[in-house]
Amino acid sequence: MKISRRGLIATIIYHGLLLALMIFAGLTFPDPPPEEEGILVNFGTDDSGFGQFEPSGDEENAGDPDLPVVQESVVAETAPPEPSYAEPVAKPDQTQDLEETRVVETPKPDPKEVERQRIEKERIERERRQEQERLERERIERERIERERLEQERIAREREKKARRLNNMGRSAFGKKGVGEGDGSQGVAGGSGNQGVSTGSAGADNYGTGGGLGNNAGNYGLGDRKALGSLPKPNVSGCSVTQRIVVKVEIKVDRNGKVISAVVTEATYQDNCIWNTVVAAAKRSRFTMDQNAPYQQTGWIRYIIEP
Numbered sequence: 001m002k003i004s005r006r007g008l009i010a011t012i013i014y015h016g017l018l019l020a021l022m023i024f025a026g027l028t029f030p031d032p033p034p035e036e037e038g039i040l041v042n043f044g045t046d047d048s049g050f051g052q053f054e055p056s057g058d059e060e061n062a063g064d065p066d067l068p069v070v071q072e073s074v075v076a077e078t079a080p081p082e083p084s085y086a087e088p089v090a091k092p093d094q095t096q097d098l099e100e101t102r103v104v105e106t107p108k109p110d111p112k113e114v115e116r117q118r119i120e121k122e123r124i125e126r127e128r129r130q131e132q133e134r135l136e137r138e139r140i141e142r143e144r145i146e147r148e149r150l151e152q153e154r155i156a157r158e159r160e161k162k163a164r165r166l167n168n169m170g171r172s173a174f175g176k177k178g179v180g181e182g183d184g185s186q187g188v189a190g191g192s193g194n195q196g197v198s199t200g201s202a203g204a205d206n207y208g209t210g211g212g213l214g215n216n217a218g219n220y221g222l223g224d225r226k227a228l229g230s231l232p233k234p235n236v237s238g239c240s241v242t243q244r245i246v247v248k249v250e251i252k253v254d255r256n257g258k259v260i261s262a263v264v265t266e267a268t269y270q271d272n273c274i275w276n277t278v279v280a281a282a283k284r285s286r287f288t289m290d291q292n293a294p295y296q297q298t299g300w301i302r303y304i305i306e307p
Contacts, residue, residue, distance in 0.1 A: 148294040155223070222253060222299030225287045234281040236305055239273035245305040247275065249282045252296045257287040260296065278303050 220227060248266035251259050262282035264275050282301050290297075 144295060151292070152294060220285075220299060220301040222251075222287055222297065223293070225253070225257070225290055225293065225297070225299075228257065228286040228288060231301060232281045232284040234274075234277040234303060234305070236274055236277050239271060239277065241274070241305055241307045243269065243307060245269040245271075245274060247278045247303045247305065249278055249301050249303070251282055251285070251299050251301060253287050253293075253299060254296060255289065255291050255293050257289050259283050259285050259287075262301075265300070274305060278305075 220231065246266075246268045247264060249262050250265045252261045253259050259282060262279045264279060267275065281303070285301065287299075
């Protein structure tokens with residue numbers, strides 16, 4: 001109760017001081033009073049207007065006519081010209097103010113140009129295919145040549161093995177290295193041993209399979225392949241033959257046994273007439289077919305021309 005009495009007394013004193021402060025410091029009026037302030041507004045009758053002079057009108061709209069009209073001197077200012085906007089003129093058949101945006105059509109390509117591009121594209125594609133085919137043919141040809149090389153090496157090894165076996169047979173039969181009269185080796189293939197075939201002649205200078213010797217008939221060598229019939233004889237009736245002439249021709253034979261090329265490689269006498277007839281006879285020669293033979297098997301034919 002004692003505390004409540006003190007609070008009440010303190011509250012009364014506080015509010016009394018606050019009221020006295022407001023009376024002596026806050027509730028004062030300036031003397032003389034301040035001048036009136038505000039914004040001058042020109043009362044008119046319209047929302048828009050232009051010019052420096054007040055127009056005349058009735059009393060209700062223009063105000064009191066007895067009051068003097070105060071004209072203010074206004075410095076003439078040059079107003080910037082207002083931009084003029086041309087109003088769109090409506091066409092007779094136009095039903096709206098806004099024009100539709102025109103769509104720019106893409107020009108159609110020239111048919112001739114399209115045809116030219118198509119032909120050019122086909123040409124490029126055709127050349128590309130031809131180039132691929134050419135590369136493929138070259139690859140196949142390289143593989144074929146490699147196979148032929150390996151096959152020739154295999155055949156050469158088999159021939160060498162066969163020759164050694166025949167030589168061993170002759171050595172066992174005659175007690176010598178070969179079947180000749182002296183010791184040593186003979187042949188053109190290299191290595192040791194007596195090169196030749198068991199059915200051949202000891203005095204022959206051909207170490208492979210041959211067709212024998214004879215007047216103009218010739219002997220040949222083409223591996224294991226045989227001539228079909230007798231070799232054609234060269235017709236030297238139009239040539240001058242004064243001595244015995246031996247001509248060796250290198251030939252290339254395909255798998256069907258046809259001679260596809262012939263060239264003179266050795267001769268004891270140089271005569272173009274004889275050489276041409278010998279080459280012509282060699283090209284007419286035919287041999288047995290062998291699909292396992294090289295694509296172009298190389299061989300030779302020896303011709304002996306007697307006067």
